[in-house]
Amino acid sequence: MKDIEQIVSRLSELGISVSTEDVEKRYRLLVDKFQVPPREAQRSVLNYFLKEKGVALPARKSEQVKINQIREPGRWVDLEAKVLSLFDSPSPAISQAGILGDETGNIRFVKWAKSEQPDLVEGRSYLLRNLVTDEFQGRFSVKINRSTEIAELDRDIESAVLPQSSADYKVVDISGPGQWINLRAKVVQLWEPSSDSIQQQGLLGDETGVVRFVKWAKSEQPDLVEGRSYLFRNLVTDEFQGRFSVKINRSTVIEETEEPIEVSLNRRISGAIVDIQKGSGLIKRCPTCKRPLSKGMCAEHGKVEGVYDLRVKAAIDDGLIVQDILINRERVEELIGLTMEQAKEMAMEALDHEVVLALIEEKLIGRYFEVTGPVRDRYLLVDSIKEMPFSDEDLSLLVSRAEGL
């Protein structure tokens, strides 16, 4: 029933989930038993559930706060804040998402599509009334809902994001969205902006890889020049479908740097090999299409006379990220100290291909390597894999770091 649906959806917009049955029961009670007009009944039912869940109505108490005062979910608040950055929307129910900042801190915001509110503009400052606070896994956020009032401010809110609060990163360190980082990088490529709100976009790179960047038109930052290198402070990371990017926003500080940067399209990772995956060791491939055979069969060409190959699929892990890697024959031969022919002999003598796998595991599992190569979908195709050296310097640095804690 339409009235009831409206109530349920309005409630969920405000962060309250109630079953349709419960809503209907109460609505019916008012309308059928007590002959209350539908409009009145709607409002009454809405208020009833708001009160039940302890959510105060905006008309009664939405308090003006600073961002660092937001410590509870389900509160109605007013905020004066600047839009520091915007993210790609993670779902169709959300029409805009990003970060707001004032002089006491910053906080995520989400604008529900159903709220039918206008989009906020990056870099502008607003008075936002009747936001509702929320919490997920210890992180607070504010929701722009239907009852929110948005008023642009003439003055500029000073944001609290200071240069030294972002962490110094290399491209390879980017591991999630919403991270404030500093990056030294070269502008590898500039692309056609994909929308009006984007002034520039393209690729930034350093010795550990490349990453997409976006510069919003309203961030009012100078244009980057392809081929030049810069020190960026206060970039914010974003993620969309597994791909990371960095956003140049209003609080970003950009300095050109003369320091030469060797951009590598490769990813470089140092860590321990923690897993050797199925399909490693001596394998047979289809002579026509090179696919690995499964029980002598090619998925495309059926039963064929396979051609031998030696390769390893493994996972390298540094305690922060895990990367699948694919090691080709030459590199495997170097690692195990045997040519593929010698490996074949070994397998024939033992009447078992598994001995080769066991040798590979012995040489790789639990050991530390530096691995470099381009990343294709899920796998890093290894160009070079070297034993990671033990560093005395690291040892001294860590001891001082621990003592300084």
Place this chain on the structure above:
Amino acid sequence: MMYSREVARRVFLAELKRSDLSFREGDDSQYAPQYLLTPTGARCNRVFVVGTLIERDDIGEEVEYWRGRLADPTGSILIYAGQYQPEASRALAEIEIPSFVAVVGKPSVYETEDGRKITSIRAEAVQKVDLDTRNKWIIEAARRTLERLELMRSIDVPQSTDFRPGTIYHPEATTVEDCRKARGHYSTNISEYKQMVLTALSAIRKEQAIEESMPAEAHVMPEVHAETRTPGEVEMQDPPVRGKLPVDYEADSRAESLKPDAYTKPQPGRRRQTGSKRISSLVDLENDDIEEIDI
């Protein structure tokens, strides 16, 4: 959704052994991954540790069920491998005692009848390694632990939760919320864990000093470090092999094995981002002969 393997956390054994806070992430479905949260805020579905294997026994009845004790400079922990972990089991059975050993596995918290919680590792991989590898692990574990401790120290200062502290910490060794949760549960004393890190690091230095003063042939046997058993620890109770599995981290491996392997056929080269017009050969990886790669 893309399959993603859980990162193997680096935790010193003294810390791992006394971690008893385990929970499932997300919904309560049996496929949601299970985590163990340690006193310094490490969220572990999987761990990677390197230490000295100092004991091992077959405690199985009808089938083999191996139990080993692994020690690092800070403490020791039990490791199990049974019929469902055949390679780890074989390795545990065959490696000579004592040896430096690398273990990849899932932390497991077992609650005894009298309510005590015992944390151990259910091994996925067990591999003999050398002193050098073990030292590198100590360095790495120290680094990760310090990252977590530094973040924990910084959240003492009240500020907006979205505020990331400065360059002192590195990506995602832990998160603000995990630190808070760990502190709440364990009342973590940061100095105590700082000491633990220093103890571990000093073990490397000690050996280097010994190496310098002794003739080469003498360093065959790895040193056994620190406590091998907590004082007062009673005869341990082992998690049962059959029947009810101890609270553990199966979900990840089960979920992994359910996901279809999308890479048995070569994929056509993937399109780069929408809206971009110029893709020079610099980034056009699709030009490579993809038939060569069997992914």
